[in-house]
Amino acid sequence: MRLTIVGGTGLIGSQVVRQLTELGHDAVPAAPSTGVDLITGAGLAEALEGAEVVVNLTNSPTFDDKSPDFFRTTMTNLLDAGAKAGVRHQVILSIVGVDRVPELVYYRAKTLQEELLREGPTPYSIVRATQFFEFVDAVMSWSSDDETVRLPATPVQPIAAADVVAAIVDVAVGAPLRGIREIAGPDRFTLDELGRVTLAARQDARTVVTDASAGMFAAVPGDVLVPGPDARLAATRYRDWLREDA
Template sequence: MKVTVIGGTGLIGSQVVRMLTDGGHEAVPAALSTGVDLLTGKGLDEALQGADVVVNVANSPTFDEASLDFFRTSMGNLLAAGERAGVGHQVILSIVGVDQVPALDYYRAKTLQEELLKQGPTPYSIVRATQFYEFMNAVLSWTSDAEAVRLPATPVQPMAAADVAAAVAAVATGSPLGGIRNVAGPDVFRLDELGKVTLAAQGDDRPVVTDDQAGMFAAVDGDVLIGGPDVHLAPTRYQDWLKQAR
């Protein structure tokens, strides 16, 4: 099976390419660095030539309102190129609970991407994953200073990027879902508690102050970022990932 991986040189995409290749498939990474521009369509026809499946894990360069235009244009170009190439399965990576957080521009943009895929001409699958362990330091940095880290008590169920990639690769090599598969880590945390675990593991003695107005995830209501009853649980626990990362 030939699989073109859009965003195939990034954190998730490079691992998807490796996993598919190890599984005996022909996996082709496509990104700006390989001459493929999702916004202009340049190089898309060549990248998709002969592909059975397209996996799209490309991300917007911003998380603001401009991300809406990015996903609108890129999804439209990819669906049109896929139809020209006769691609039989389009897969995208999205976010658990993405349609439940309209206050965030980026989440509205990813919801738009999902809707465009659903309305497109090709059988599809959507993999919705929770937040990545790898992004925890960035989350801490948004609302921290030399004295303390402020985080809301938002429930989260994060997972390792390698487990995200494995879930995407598994869906890409199966039959189109015509719907959504939710994947999440094995444990639920409050974000402020997760911050304490992370700082302790890094030997950082700054306190974590619970502040439900702090940072991007303050806009999230309830437990919409939790996997839910139909979730596929990934194996890697955060504490184990932290030890490995060190």
């Protein structure tokens, strides 16, 4: 099977390309470095030539008011080019709870991306993942200094990037879901607890202060970032991943 992986040189995309190739598929990475510009459409027709499946793993370069325009333009261009190329399955990676946090402009932008895909001409699959293990450091950096890390007690159920890759590959080579599949890690934390676990594992002496107003996830209500009962839970536990990462 020939698959075009848009964003195929990034954290998730490069691993998706590798796994698909190891399974015997023809996985073609498409990114600015390979001559593909989703904003202008340059190189897109060539990248999709002969592709049965498109996996869209691109991300907005910013989380601000520019992100809706990014997802509107790129999703529209990709759907149009895919229809012309005869693509039979479009897959995107999204976020668990994305349509339940209208306070965050980036989440509204990702919800728009999902809506465009559902309304498009091609059978589709949406994989919604929880927050990646690999992004915990970035989340902590938003509201930290030399002595403290301020985090809200937002419930989360993070997942390893490698498990996200496996889930995307599984969906990409299967029949279109024509709906949403949620994926998450096996363990639930509050975000402040996750910060304490992370600092302790790294022997970081900073203190985590629970602050309901700290960081982007302070705007998230209740437990909307944790998956529903039908989610597929990966095997990798965060504490085990931290030990291996160290």
